[in-house]
Amino acid sequence: MLREAFRLALDSFRTNRLRSALSLIGVVIGVASVVTVTSIAASGTAYIRGMYDQFALDAIQVYPGWDRGSGQPGIVFDAALVSDIAREVPEVKAVLPRSSLGGELTAGRASASAQISAVASSYIAAMGASIELGRSFDTSDEYRKRSVVVLGSEIAASLFPEGDPVGKEVFAQISGSTYRLEVIGVIAHKEAFFADDWDRTAYITYSYAVGKIAADLRIEILTVVAASREATLKLGDDLERFFLERTGSPESANVISPKKWAESDMKVTKTISLLLSGIAAISLLVGGIGIMNIMLVSVTERKREIGIRKALGATPRHIRAQFLVESSVLTMAGGIIGLAFGSGLAWIAVKSFKWSFVASPETAAVAFAVSAATGIFFGLYPAARAAKLDPVEALASE
DSSP: HHHHHHHHHHHHHHHTTTHHHHHHHHHHHHHHHHHHHHHHHHHHHHHHHHHHTOOTTTTEEEEBBBTTTSSSBBBBOHHHHHHHHHHTTTEEEEEEEEEEEEEEETTEEEEEEEEEEEEEEEEHHHTTTEEEEOOOHHHHHHHHHHOOEEOOOHHHHOOTTTTTTTTTTTEEEEEEEEEEEEEEEEEEOOOOOOOOOOEEEEEEEEEIIIIIOOOOOOOOOEEEEEEEEHHHHHHHHHHHHHHHHHHSSTTEEEEOHHHEEEEEHHHHHHHHHHHHOOOOHHHHHHHHHHHHHHHHHHHHHHHHHHHHHHHHTHHHHHHHHHHHHHHHHHHHHHHHHHHHHHHHHHHHHHHTTTTTOOOOOHHHHHHHHHHHHHHHHHHHHHHHHHHHHOOHHHHHHO
Protein backbone atom coordinates (compact mmCIF):
# COMPACT_ATOMS: atom_id res chain seq x y z
CA MET A 1 0.00 0.00 0.00
CA LEU A 2 2.76 2.44 0.93
CA ARG A 3 4.69 1.63 -2.24
CA GLU A 4 1.63 2.36 -4.34
CA ALA A 5 0.98 5.58 -2.39
CA PHE A 6 4.59 6.64 -2.96
CA ARG A 7 4.28 5.98 -6.71
CA LEU A 8 1.07 7.99 -6.88
CA ALA A 9 2.77 10.84 -4.99
CA LEU A 10 5.60 10.96 -7.51
CA ASP A 11 3.11 10.92 -10.38
CA SER A 12 1.30 13.86 -8.78
CA PHE A 13 4.56 15.81 -8.43
CA ARG A 14 5.46 15.21 -12.06
CA THR A 15 2.04 16.34 -13.17
CA ASN A 16 2.15 19.54 -11.08
CA ARG A 17 5.84 20.41 -11.01
CA LEU A 18 5.55 24.15 -10.60
CA ARG A 19 2.95 23.89 -7.84
CA SER A 20 5.00 21.26 -6.01
CA ALA A 21 8.15 23.39 -6.27
CA LEU A 22 6.38 26.48 -4.95
CA SER A 23 4.87 24.54 -2.05
CA LEU A 24 8.39 23.41 -1.05
CA ILE A 25 9.69 26.94 -0.58
CA GLY A 26 8.34 27.43 2.95
CA VAL A 27 9.75 24.11 4.16
CA VAL A 28 13.11 24.72 2.47
CA ILE A 29 13.42 28.18 4.02
CA GLY A 30 12.40 26.91 7.46
CA VAL A 31 14.83 23.98 7.53
CA ALA A 32 17.63 26.02 5.95
CA SER A 33 17.16 28.81 8.50
CA VAL A 34 17.29 26.44 11.48
CA VAL A 35 20.33 24.57 10.14
CA THR A 36 22.16 27.80 9.27
CA VAL A 37 21.56 29.40 12.68
CA THR A 38 22.45 26.31 14.71
CA SER A 39 25.56 25.52 12.65
CA ILE A 40 26.85 29.08 12.99
CA ALA A 41 26.09 28.98 16.73
CA ALA A 42 27.86 25.61 17.12
CA SER A 43 30.89 26.92 15.23
CA GLY A 44 30.90 30.12 17.31
CA THR A 45 30.66 28.13 20.55
CA ALA A 46 33.56 25.92 19.45
CA TYR A 47 35.59 29.02 18.59
CA ILE A 48 34.90 30.56 22.02
CA ARG A 49 35.79 27.31 23.75
CA GLY A 50 39.01 27.00 21.76
CA MET A 51 39.92 30.62 22.44
CA TYR A 52 39.45 30.25 26.17
CA ASP A 53 41.25 26.91 26.18
CA GLN A 54 44.39 28.84 25.23
CA PHE A 55 44.09 30.88 28.39
CA ALA A 56 44.29 28.19 31.05
CA LEU A 57 40.76 27.52 32.22
CA ASP A 58 42.09 26.12 35.48
CA ALA A 59 43.75 29.45 36.40
CA ILE A 60 42.13 32.46 38.07
CA GLN A 61 43.54 35.97 37.93
CA VAL A 62 43.30 38.14 41.06
CA TYR A 63 43.87 41.90 40.90
CA PRO A 64 43.90 44.27 43.89
CA GLY A 65 40.74 46.33 44.21
CA TRP A 66 40.68 50.01 45.16
CA ASP A 67 39.09 51.74 48.09
CA ARG A 68 36.97 54.51 46.59
CA GLY A 69 37.23 56.66 49.69
CA SER A 70 41.00 56.70 50.15
CA GLY A 71 42.02 55.86 46.59
CA GLN A 72 44.37 53.21 47.99
CA PRO A 73 44.52 49.51 47.12
CA GLY A 74 41.89 47.51 49.00
CA ILE A 75 44.50 44.91 49.90
CA VAL A 76 48.27 44.62 49.52
CA PHE A 77 49.56 41.56 47.70
CA ASP A 78 52.67 40.22 49.45
CA ALA A 79 54.42 36.95 50.23
CA ALA A 80 52.34 36.47 53.40
CA LEU A 81 49.11 36.73 51.42
CA VAL A 82 50.40 34.22 48.89
CA SER A 83 51.11 31.75 51.69
CA ASP A 84 47.70 32.33 53.31
CA ILE A 85 45.82 31.68 50.07
CA ALA A 86 47.77 28.48 49.43
CA ARG A 87 47.12 27.29 52.99
CA GLU A 88 43.53 28.41 53.65
CA VAL A 89 41.70 28.20 50.32
CA PRO A 90 40.78 24.64 49.26
CA GLU A 91 41.46 23.24 45.77
CA VAL A 92 44.52 25.48 45.25
CA LYS A 93 47.35 23.91 43.33
CA ALA A 94 49.63 26.97 43.16
CA VAL A 95 49.61 30.72 43.82
CA LEU A 96 51.83 32.53 41.32
CA PRO A 97 52.85 36.20 41.75
CA ARG A 98 53.41 38.50 38.79
CA SER A 99 54.88 42.01 38.54
CA SER A 100 55.74 44.30 35.65
CA LEU A 101 59.01 46.16 35.12
CA GLY A 102 59.32 48.84 32.48
CA GLY A 103 62.45 48.70 30.40
CA GLU A 104 64.26 48.19 27.15
CA LEU A 105 66.13 45.19 25.82
CA THR A 106 69.21 45.32 23.63
CA ALA A 107 71.19 42.62 21.86
CA GLY A 108 74.17 43.84 19.88
CA ARG A 109 72.90 46.74 17.74
CA ALA A 110 69.26 45.69 18.00
CA SER A 111 67.00 47.10 20.68
CA ALA A 112 63.32 46.83 21.51
CA SER A 113 60.98 48.34 24.05
CA ALA A 114 59.40 45.51 25.97
CA GLN A 115 57.27 44.72 28.92
CA ILE A 116 59.49 42.84 31.35
CA SER A 117 57.44 40.68 33.67
CA ALA A 118 58.64 38.96 36.81
CA VAL A 119 56.78 35.69 37.29
CA ALA A 120 56.94 32.44 39.23
CA SER A 121 58.85 29.66 37.48
CA SER A 122 55.67 27.71 36.62
CA TYR A 123 53.69 30.75 35.43
CA ILE A 124 54.25 30.30 31.69
CA ALA A 125 53.10 26.67 31.70
CA ALA A 126 50.22 27.42 34.09
CA MET A 127 48.86 30.05 31.71
CA GLY A 128 48.81 27.61 28.81
CA ALA A 129 51.72 29.13 26.86
CA SER A 130 54.05 26.80 24.97
CA ILE A 131 57.75 27.10 24.29
CA GLU A 132 58.80 27.29 20.64
CA LEU A 133 62.58 27.28 21.19
CA GLY A 134 64.66 26.30 24.20
CA ARG A 135 62.94 25.81 27.52
CA SER A 136 60.93 27.59 30.18
CA PHE A 137 62.02 28.31 33.75
CA ASP A 138 62.50 25.51 36.23
CA THR A 139 62.60 25.50 40.02
CA SER A 140 66.39 25.68 39.96
CA ASP A 141 66.28 28.99 38.05
CA GLU A 142 63.93 30.40 40.66
CA TYR A 143 65.75 29.02 43.70
CA ARG A 144 69.19 30.16 42.49
CA LYS A 145 67.87 33.51 41.20
CA ARG A 146 69.53 32.97 37.85
CA SER A 147 69.74 35.85 35.38
CA VAL A 148 67.76 34.14 32.64
CA VAL A 149 64.96 35.37 30.41
CA VAL A 150 62.25 33.84 28.23
CA LEU A 151 61.27 36.04 25.27
CA GLY A 152 58.00 36.52 23.45
CA SER A 153 58.09 35.64 19.76
CA GLU A 154 58.00 39.24 18.44
CA ILE A 155 60.67 40.45 20.87
CA ALA A 156 62.88 37.51 19.93
CA ALA A 157 62.47 38.26 16.21
CA SER A 158 63.29 41.96 16.77
CA LEU A 159 66.41 41.34 18.81
CA PHE A 160 67.68 38.29 16.90
CA PRO A 161 66.51 38.55 13.27
CA GLU A 162 69.23 36.13 12.26
CA GLY A 163 67.60 33.20 14.06
CA ASP A 164 67.68 31.13 17.27
CA PRO A 165 68.43 33.37 20.30
CA VAL A 166 68.69 30.54 22.85
CA GLY A 167 71.97 30.72 24.75
CA LYS A 168 72.66 34.32 23.69
CA GLU A 169 72.68 37.39 25.91
CA VAL A 170 70.44 40.42 26.09
CA PHE A 171 70.83 43.53 28.24
CA ALA A 172 67.83 44.92 30.10
CA GLN A 173 67.69 48.61 30.97
CA ILE A 174 65.48 48.91 34.07
CA SER A 175 65.21 52.07 36.19
CA GLY A 176 68.59 53.35 34.97
CA SER A 177 70.46 50.12 35.64
CA THR A 178 71.65 47.45 33.20
CA TYR A 179 71.17 43.74 33.76
CA ARG A 180 72.69 40.99 31.64
CA LEU A 181 70.31 38.11 30.95
CA GLU A 182 70.77 34.80 29.17
CA VAL A 183 67.98 33.79 26.79
CA ILE A 184 66.83 30.27 27.62
CA GLY A 185 63.63 30.09 25.58
CA VAL A 186 61.16 31.69 23.18
CA ILE A 187 57.40 31.49 23.68
CA ALA A 188 55.32 30.39 20.70
CA HIS A 189 52.81 32.92 19.35
CA LYS A 190 49.88 33.35 21.72
CA GLU A 191 47.05 35.85 21.72
CA ALA A 192 47.23 38.59 24.35
CA PHE A 193 45.01 37.99 27.36
CA PHE A 194 44.53 40.08 30.52
CA ALA A 195 47.93 41.51 31.51
CA ASP A 196 49.96 39.28 29.20
CA ASP A 197 50.93 40.48 25.76
CA TRP A 198 52.72 37.23 25.17
CA ASP A 199 54.45 38.08 21.91
CA ARG A 200 55.92 41.37 23.18
CA THR A 201 56.83 40.43 26.76
CA ALA A 202 60.11 39.24 28.24
CA TYR A 203 59.80 37.07 31.35
CA ILE A 204 62.25 36.79 34.22
CA THR A 205 61.82 34.89 37.49
CA TYR A 206 60.16 36.70 40.36
CA SER A 207 62.92 35.62 42.74
CA TYR A 208 65.58 37.18 40.49
CA ALA A 209 63.60 40.42 40.21
CA VAL A 210 63.22 40.73 43.99
CA GLY A 211 66.75 39.57 44.78
CA LYS A 212 68.67 41.49 42.11
CA ILE A 213 66.56 44.33 40.78
CA ALA A 214 64.01 45.65 43.32
CA ALA A 215 63.71 44.24 46.81
CA ASP A 216 60.46 46.17 47.34
CA LEU A 217 58.89 44.94 44.11
CA ARG A 218 55.10 45.02 44.46
CA ILE A 219 53.02 42.05 43.39
CA GLU A 220 50.51 43.29 40.82
CA ILE A 221 48.60 40.13 39.99
CA LEU A 222 48.16 36.73 41.58
CA THR A 223 47.43 33.73 39.39
CA VAL A 224 45.74 31.02 41.42
CA VAL A 225 45.79 27.61 39.75
CA ALA A 226 43.04 25.15 40.64
CA ALA A 227 43.81 21.55 41.54
CA SER A 228 41.53 20.49 38.67
CA ARG A 229 39.61 22.23 35.90
CA GLU A 230 36.35 20.99 37.41
CA ALA A 231 37.13 22.84 40.64
CA THR A 232 37.87 26.20 38.97
CA LEU A 233 34.43 27.78 39.38
CA LYS A 234 34.24 26.78 43.04
CA LEU A 235 37.76 28.09 43.58
CA GLY A 236 36.69 31.48 42.21
CA ASP A 237 33.82 31.61 44.72
CA ASP A 238 36.13 30.52 47.54
CA LEU A 239 38.64 33.25 46.67
CA GLU A 240 35.93 35.93 46.68
CA ARG A 241 34.83 34.67 50.10
CA PHE A 242 38.46 34.63 51.33
CA PHE A 243 39.07 38.28 50.43
CA LEU A 244 35.68 39.36 51.81
CA GLU A 245 36.39 37.71 55.16
CA ARG A 246 39.92 39.13 55.23
CA THR A 247 39.04 42.74 54.42
CA GLY A 248 35.30 43.07 54.97
CA SER A 249 34.93 44.65 51.54
CA PRO A 250 33.66 42.87 48.40
CA GLU A 251 35.73 45.31 46.32
CA SER A 252 39.08 44.58 47.96
CA ALA A 253 40.09 42.22 45.14
CA ASN A 254 38.91 41.47 41.62
CA VAL A 255 38.67 37.73 41.01
CA ILE A 256 38.52 36.92 37.30
CA SER A 257 37.85 33.39 36.09
CA PRO A 258 38.31 32.75 32.35
CA LYS A 259 36.32 29.54 32.77
CA LYS A 260 33.36 31.43 34.18
CA TRP A 261 33.61 33.87 31.28
CA ALA A 262 33.80 30.98 28.81
CA GLU A 263 30.77 29.21 30.26
CA SER A 264 28.85 32.48 30.42
CA ASP A 265 29.70 33.32 26.78
CA MET A 266 28.75 29.86 25.59
CA LYS A 267 25.48 29.97 27.54
CA VAL A 268 24.62 33.31 25.92
CA THR A 269 25.50 31.90 22.49
CA LYS A 270 23.27 28.88 23.02
CA THR A 271 20.40 31.04 24.27
CA ILE A 272 20.64 33.30 21.23
CA SER A 273 20.81 30.22 19.01
CA LEU A 274 17.63 28.81 20.55
CA LEU A 275 15.80 32.12 20.14
CA LEU A 276 16.87 32.48 16.52
CA SER A 277 16.03 28.84 15.83
CA GLY A 278 12.57 29.39 17.28
CA ILE A 279 12.06 32.38 15.02
CA ALA A 280 13.38 30.44 12.02
CA ALA A 281 11.07 27.53 12.87
CA ILE A 282 8.10 29.81 12.22
CA SER A 283 8.97 29.40 8.54
CA LEU A 284 8.26 25.69 8.95
CA LEU A 285 4.83 26.52 10.34
CA VAL A 286 4.15 28.82 7.39
CA GLY A 287 5.46 26.16 5.02
CA GLY A 288 3.21 23.57 6.67
CA ILE A 289 0.16 25.75 6.18
CA GLY A 290 1.15 26.15 2.54
CA ILE A 291 1.43 22.37 2.20
CA MET A 292 -2.05 21.93 3.70
CA ASN A 293 -3.52 24.45 1.29
CA ILE A 294 -1.89 22.74 -1.68
CA MET A 295 -3.15 19.35 -0.51
CA LEU A 296 -6.69 20.69 -0.11
CA VAL A 297 -6.52 22.02 -3.64
CA SER A 298 -5.20 18.64 -4.77
CA VAL A 299 -8.09 16.84 -3.07
CA THR A 300 -10.60 19.13 -4.81
CA GLU A 301 -8.95 18.65 -8.20
CA ARG A 302 -8.74 14.88 -7.84
CA LYS A 303 -12.25 14.07 -6.63
CA ARG A 304 -12.94 11.98 -9.71
CA GLU A 305 -9.72 10.00 -9.19
CA ILE A 306 -10.68 9.41 -5.55
CA GLY A 307 -14.19 8.33 -6.59
CA ILE A 308 -12.83 5.86 -9.15
CA ARG A 309 -10.42 4.37 -6.62
CA LYS A 310 -13.17 3.97 -4.04
CA ALA A 311 -15.49 2.44 -6.64
CA LEU A 312 -12.75 -0.09 -7.43
CA GLY A 313 -12.46 -1.09 -3.78
CA ALA A 314 -10.05 1.42 -2.15
CA THR A 315 -10.90 1.92 1.51
CA PRO A 316 -10.75 5.26 3.37
CA ARG A 317 -7.51 3.95 4.89
CA HIS A 318 -5.96 3.63 1.43
CA ILE A 319 -7.07 7.13 0.40
CA ARG A 320 -5.84 8.62 3.68
CA ALA A 321 -2.46 6.92 3.28
CA GLN A 322 -2.14 8.19 -0.29
CA PHE A 323 -2.47 11.84 0.66
CA LEU A 324 -0.43 11.53 3.87
CA VAL A 325 2.44 9.94 1.95
CA GLU A 326 2.18 12.64 -0.69
CA SER A 327 2.40 15.49 1.82
CA SER A 328 5.19 13.75 3.79
CA VAL A 329 7.28 13.10 0.68
CA LEU A 330 6.81 16.72 -0.32
CA THR A 331 8.03 18.09 3.03
CA MET A 332 10.87 15.56 3.32
CA ALA A 333 12.10 16.62 -0.09
CA GLY A 334 11.96 20.20 1.15
CA GLY A 335 13.84 19.09 4.28
CA ILE A 336 16.67 17.54 2.25
CA ILE A 337 17.01 20.62 0.06
CA GLY A 338 16.86 22.85 3.15
CA LEU A 339 19.59 20.83 4.87
CA ALA A 340 21.91 21.17 1.89
CA PHE A 341 21.14 24.85 1.39
CA GLY A 342 21.40 25.71 5.10
CA SER A 343 24.69 23.83 5.52
CA GLY A 344 26.14 25.65 2.54
CA LEU A 345 25.09 29.05 3.87
CA ALA A 346 26.46 28.23 7.31
CA TRP A 347 29.79 27.09 5.84
CA ILE A 348 30.17 30.32 3.88
CA ALA A 349 29.28 32.44 6.92
CA VAL A 350 31.63 30.54 9.26
CA LYS A 351 34.54 30.75 6.82
CA SER A 352 33.98 34.49 6.46
CA PHE A 353 34.43 34.76 10.26
CA LYS A 354 37.60 32.62 9.94
CA TRP A 355 36.21 30.00 12.31
CA SER A 356 36.37 26.25 11.94
CA PHE A 357 33.09 24.87 10.62
CA VAL A 358 31.32 22.62 13.12
CA ALA A 359 28.39 20.64 11.75
CA SER A 360 25.44 19.87 14.00
CA PRO A 361 24.20 16.38 13.04
CA GLU A 362 21.65 16.38 15.87
CA THR A 363 20.10 19.61 14.61
CA ALA A 364 20.09 18.34 11.03
CA ALA A 365 18.34 15.15 12.12
CA VAL A 366 15.80 17.08 14.17
CA ALA A 367 15.14 19.55 11.33
CA PHE A 368 14.60 16.69 8.89
CA ALA A 369 12.33 14.84 11.34
CA VAL A 370 10.34 18.03 11.96
CA SER A 371 9.93 18.57 8.22
CA ALA A 372 8.54 15.02 7.89
CA ALA A 373 6.28 15.55 10.90
CA THR A 374 5.10 18.82 9.35
CA GLY A 375 3.98 16.91 6.27
CA ILE A 376 2.09 14.40 8.37
CA PHE A 377 0.51 16.99 10.65
CA PHE A 378 -0.60 19.38 7.94
CA GLY A 379 -1.54 16.52 5.63
CA LEU A 380 -3.95 14.95 8.14
CA TYR A 381 -6.90 17.22 7.44
CA PRO A 382 -6.69 17.03 3.63
CA ALA A 383 -6.18 13.24 3.85
CA ALA A 384 -9.16 12.84 6.19
CA ARG A 385 -11.27 15.01 3.91
CA ALA A 386 -10.31 12.90 0.91
CA ALA A 387 -11.02 9.67 2.80
CA LYS A 388 -14.54 10.84 3.72
CA LEU A 389 -15.58 11.65 0.15
CA ASP A 390 -18.60 9.71 -1.07
CA PRO A 391 -17.62 7.87 -4.27
CA VAL A 392 -20.92 8.67 -5.99
CA GLU A 393 -20.63 12.39 -5.25
CA ALA A 394 -16.92 12.34 -6.19
CA LEU A 395 -17.67 10.72 -9.59
CA ALA A 396 -20.52 13.13 -10.21
CA SER A 397 -18.36 16.17 -9.45
CA GLU A 398 -16.95 16.31 -12.99
